[in-house]
Amino acid sequence: MTANASPRPTELTTRFPTGFLWGAATAAYQIEGATAEGGRGRSIWDTFATVPGAVLNGENGDVAVDHYHRFPQDVAMMADLGLTAYRFSVAWPRIQPAGSGPANQAGLDFYSRLVDTLLAAGVQPWPTLYHWDLPQPLEDRGGWPERDTAHRFAEYAALVHGALGDRVGNWMTVNEPWCAAFLGYASGEHAPGRREPAAALAAAHHLLLGHGLAVSAMRADRPGVRVGPAVNLYAVSPQTDAPEDLDAARRIDGMQNRLFLDPLLLGRYPDDLLADLAPYGFAEHVRDGDLAAINAPIDLLGVNYYSRHTVSGLPGEATQAVSSPFSSVSPWVGADHVRFVPAGRPVTGMGWEIDETGLAEVLTRLHRDYPAVPLYITENGAGYDDELDGDGAVHDIERIRYLDAHLRVCHGAIGAGVPLRGYFTWSLMDNYEWAWGYSKRFGLVYVDYATQRRVPKDSAAWYAQVIRSGGLPGGTL
Numbered sequence: 001m002t003a004n005a006s007p008r009p010t011e012l013t014t015r016f017p018t019g020f021l022w023g024a025a026t027a028a029y030q031i032e033g034a035t036a037e038g039g040r041g042r043s044i045w046d047t048f049a050t051v052p053g054a055v056l057n058g059e060n061g062d063v064a065v066d067h068y069h070r071f072p073q074d075v076a077m078m079a080d081l082g083l084t085a086y087r088f089s090v091a092w093p094r095i096q097p098a099g100s101g102p103a104n105q106a107g108l109d110f111y112s113r114l115v116d117t118l119l120a121a122g123v124q125p126w127p128t129l130y131h132w133d134l135p136q137p138l139e140d141r142g143g144w145p146e147r148d149t150a151h152r153f154a155e156y157a158a159l160v161h162g163a164l165g166d167r168v169g170n171w172m173t174v175n176e177p178w179c180a181a182f183l184g185y186a187s188g189e190h191a192p193g194r195r196e197p198a199a200a201l202a203a204a205h206h207l208l209l210g211h212g213l214a215v216s217a218m219r220a221d222r223p224g225v226r227v228g229p230a231v232n233l234y235a236v237s238p239q240t241d242a243p244e245d246l247d248a249a250r251r252i253d254g255m256q257n258r259l260f261l262d263p264l265l266l267g268r269y270p271d272d273l274l275a276d277l278a279p280y281g282f283a284e285h286v287r288d289g290d291l292a293a294i295n296a297p298i299d300l301l302g303v304n305y306y307s308r309h310t311v312s313g314l315p316g317e318a319t320q321a322v323s324s325p326f327s328s329v330s331p332w333v334g335a336d337h338v339r340f341v342p343a344g345r346p347v348t349g350m351g352w353e354i355d356e357t358g359l360a361e362v363l364t365r366l367h368r369d370y371p372a373v374p375l376y377i378t379e380n381g382a383g384y385d386d387e388l389d390g391d392g393a394v395h396d397i398e399r400i401r402y403l404d405a406h407l408r409v410c411h412g413a414i415g416a417g418v419p420l421r422g423y424f425t426w427s428l429m430d431n432y433e434w435a436w437g438y439s440k441r442f443g444l445v446y447v448d449y450a451t452q453r454r455v456p457k458d459s460a461a462w463y464a465q466v467i468r469s470g471g472l473p474g475g476t477l
Ligand code: IFM
Pocket: 027, 030, 176, 304, 379, 426, 433, 434, 442
């Protein structure tokens, strides 16, 4: 990435509504470091990162980008960008090192200081309660496939909300339950690295149940709280109109999108999935009252969008996992005989196809097929192997193009009546990209991992200008 963004006319072609939230997102294990400080317990990612071959170069989050110590300067950086909101996650093992019991005051104090610093800088705090760092002691007792973990999560949510709810109005419960369940327990490419399809389905249900129980616990504590989950949604297309391709698309759309949206927003699991998943005993985990709990009214839905899946059916062959170098086992439980097909679009440094039209489809579908709930894009961005250029800057024109294209879609959706209220790009700064270690960079801000120096990329200046002006300029990028 060496080219500078071409000069742009300054007039706006695309103005967002007043009050639209402009944010950036991060997650605890990916940025905080200080994994042995402040009484923090161990999480499943601390353990998983020690497994030989689990993470590229054996890298872990012990230091990450040292946000635990550098948060005041990071918040100042957010204010410089003009962010009006910041999405971060709370590390459960900082709050309950053993996964249950009373709160560790030092853990609460850290997030309390972060919240106060954000508010003083004019940036709204948007915490997420679970972004994949389950306390290891809970995994030792069975992890998310165990129903009790959902109850422990609600207890933890109440502790955090009790401490911060006087200053924090907007909350997310679980982040990307698809990843936590299926990458964690089916393909095993994420912590805890288990490869047990039936357990992954139990995990999915218990993550949803944990969400619902947490919503009720938080609302009981403070009725005015605004809370919802953040789900990772994809547009899904069949490669052709052949019946086997259409069925592959139905299954992948089912597992990626409807398995989560239907219980959350409609209070039921889709019948076709219940049939597909019957051999794994999925329905046995769903007890009376669970769906009502999961369907508790929410105040916002976080949508994480990155790409589209194009699929074809391969009767007689096993499902092929989406280009993961970290596991040969498919995360797509109950969706055998499916192949993920490159559709020929340009890809990011993650190999993910860039397709903003998929975001339009996702937003339109939410608006059309589900009860209205305020929507927020809680993640959207592009990972590349960014490097500092000779002039000491990072000229990430591809990321600017990606963000520009997706924000245009957001604007169009708002114009079409979709209740989209804000946008958080992933990510504020480069960080630990899970099994990819530090090799992939999603940040608006480059981090020199040797020195922890932060260098805003061209995309940071571009985003700051978008926020300042309230919209996107015309011209070609
Ligand atoms: O880095 C992750 C994040 O933790 C969850 N959503 C996708 C991002 C990019 O892979």
